[in-house]
Structure formats: structure tokens, C-alpha cells
Amino acid sequence: MKKRIAIFASGSGSNAQKIMEHFKYSDLAEVAIVLSNNPDAYVLQRADNFEIPSHIFDKTVFYQTNEIVDLLKRLEVDMVILAGFLLLVPENLLQAFPNKIINIHPALLPKFGGKGMYGDRVHKAVLAAGEKEHGITIHFVNEHFDEGEVIYQGRFAVDAGDTLEIIKFKGQQLEHLHYPKVIENLLKKYN
DSSP: OOEEEEEOOOSSOHHHHHHHHHHHHOOOOOEEEEEEOOTTTHHHHHHHTOOOOOEEOHHHHHHHHHHHHHHHHTTTTTTTSSSSSOOOOOOOHHSSSOEEEEEEESSSSTTSSTTTOTTTTHHHHHHTTTTTTEEEEEEEESSSSTOEEEEEEEEEETTTTHHHHHHHHHHHHHHHHHHHHHHHHHHHHHO
């Protein structure tokens, strides 16, 4: 039986799309649902384009009820993927999916992580710090922002003259290449 993936995203969802593409014809797994705390998130359109159901929720539901956990259990979800999801995962979700919630962060953790460090904020901080190396981190999720066990890190050089757009592009290339593969390898271990 195919493994079932739930993707949580708050924004555009380019990583979510790469994951949907990767598993579209897979015998191993399928994306069962895309969830968002943002009713205007473009990721919802991406899910619709792949004919994958979506679910929108607010912070109150996320933090003060079991509605999301119950939904994922009804859908028999095996793994939860965060793809540009900006809320801290609550305890009830962590307990329901121990070591089965994965996040991607656009920096080499532990550097440039934590609350408020996402998207362009991360890349601007990297440039401001004069870093010579930048990259991505795929990690398990725990009760703190960006502190879970690292699964994979990909690196690239920050060259003299690199702009925000250039390092963002370099990072996204690594994210799109590696995130679906890392998810697939983890799912294979759960058999």
C-alpha cells in the first residue's frame, strides 16, 4: 500500500510542487492532502492543479483543538512535510507523528535559524554576515523552530557579487533537487 504524505505550506509552495511532481506516478507514496494556514497561499492552487485536496485552517484550530491531527489520522497519513510553513508545530501533532514530521530550512542550521528566520530574511542575514558558504538543511521537527535532528545539508559557495536573488536561486535549486529525494529515502525506511 502506498505511503501517504501531508504537506503543510503557508506561501507559494514551490517545494510542495516539486514533491507533488516527484510522487505523482510513484508506487511508493502519494500526496494525500495539502494544508495551509493562509487562505491566499498559492500552494492551494498548485494542489488543485494536481487534483490533490487541500484544507485551510486558522491558528485557533491548529493550537487549541485536535481537528488537524484527527484529519491526518482519518486520511491515514504516514509522514508530514513542512514546505514553507511558518507556524510552530504544536505538541499534539508532534506526539501523533513522532520522527515523521520533516522541514526544510534555507540555511545551514544551526546558523540563521529560529523564530522569524525564513525566506528572504535568512538570505539577507547571510549576505550581511559576509558568509562564504550557504545552503539548505532538511531536518526532523521538534518543539522548537529549526532545532530538530539534521537529516541532510546541501551547500553552495557565496561568490563575490552574489545578490539576494542569486543566493536565493542557488538555494532553491538545492531544495527542489534534494527535498523530494530525502522524503522518498525516509519513506523507504518506514516500510
